[in-house]
Amino acid sequence: MLAVRDGDIDCMGELFERHHGPLYGYLSKLTGNRAAAEDISQIVFQRMLKYRHTYRDEGKFTSWMYHLARRCASDHFRKSGSAPVSVDPSDLDDRPDEARGADQSAVARDDHALLQKALGRLDRDDREVLLLSRLQELSFTEVAAILECSVGAARVRAHRALATLRDLYFQIQKENIT
C-alpha cells in the first residue's frame, strides 16, 4: 500500500488479488447479502485508491482495509435502511442432492444455514466484532484499532457476542425441530 500511496498504482492490483477474497467473505457474512458485499468490496477498493494519500505506515494494511470496509458497510446499512437478511434454511434445499455423501453435505449445509441465520439475528456491532476477531483472524489489538475502542473492550465485546451467538444458534435449532 505504501507503493500505491507513492504513485505505483499497479500495486493496487496485487493488493486486490491478495485481499479481496477475505474482505468479500467478511462483508458477505456481515450484510447477509452477496450482491451488497460485492458492491461494498468494490467501494472499499475505490476508496483505498482515492484516499491512498491518507495511508500511514502504522499497523497492518488489513486493519486499515477493514476500517474502510466498516465505514462503507455503515453507509450501506444507512442508505438501505435494512438489517442484514438472514438465510432461511428452507430456501436452500429445493432440490434433493443425490451425489455421494449427500446426507452429510445436506447436514453441513443446514448447519451453515442455521449459523448464518443466527449471525443475521445478532446486533450488527456484535456480528462485526465476532467476524473480525474469529473469521478474519485478526488480533484483538487490530480489532480494537478497527473498532476504535480499547483492546479490553474489544475482547469483552467479542466474547459477549460469541455467547449471544451460541444462544441464538441453539434457539434456532430448537425452533427448527419444533
Next chain:
Amino acid sequence: MNCKDCTERMAELADGKLDEKAAALVRGHIEGCADCSREFGGLRATLEALDRLPADAPSHALRAKVMGHIESEKLTLGKEAAWASSLRSARWRQPARRPSWVPALLGALGACALLVLGFVLGERNATQRQLADLRVRVDTMGQLVEQSVLQKRATGDRLETVLTAARTTKPDDRVIDGLINSLAFDPSVNVRLNALSGLYSHADQEVVRAGVLACLPRESNPMVQVSMIDFLVAAKARESSPELRKLSLDDKADADVRDSARRAIDLL
C-alpha cells in the same frame, strides 16, 4: 469461582485466550458443574460451527470492476508515460484500427462535396428525396467521423460513449458495430469490459456472437478474456468451441483463462 464468574470467562476459554492460571480455574469449575459444562459445550460447538462456515467467493464481475477502476485511475493520473507509449506502439501494430477513421473522414468529405456540387452545378431538377438522401449520407458519415474522433478522446469520454451506446434500447447496426469495435480496439480495459457488457442484451444476434468470438484471440487481458468466455457461454455460442479449445491448451494464456475456457467447453 462461582457460576457467574465462570460464565463471564468461558468464552475466552473456548477461544483459547485465557492465561494458564485463569484457564485452570475456569476449567476446574466447569468439570464440577453440570450447568456450566453444558454451557461451555454449546459455546465450543458454536465456535466450531463458525470455523466451519464456508468462505464465499465473489463473482468475476468484482475483479473486472476494480481492475477497470485501477486502469482508469492510472490514465487519469497520467503518470504512466511508459504505458501510454507502449499503448501507442501497440495501436500502431493493429492495422485494423487505422482504416476506421480515415475512410470515414474521406467518405464524409466526399458526401459533402457531392452535396455542395449538386448546388454548384445547379442541378435544380434534383428531387427533394435525392437531397434528403444526400443529407442522410452526410449525417451518417458525420456520425461515423464523430465516433472515430472519439477514439482519440480521453478514456472517460470514450467510456461515457460506450455506456450511452450500451443503454440504447433499440440500437442500430452502427451502435452495435461501435460496441464491437470498442471491445476489439479500445486500449482501456474498463471501456472494453463495458462494451462487452453492452453487447449482452444483443447476444441473440449472430453478428454480435461472431464479433466477440473474433475479439477473443486478440485480447491479452485475462480479465477481459474470462468475461468474453462468460459471454460466449451465456450466448450459447457453440461455434466458439474450437477457439476455446485452442485457448484452453495455450500455455501462454493465464491459468484462470485456461480454466474458464475448459469450463466453457464443458458447458457448451
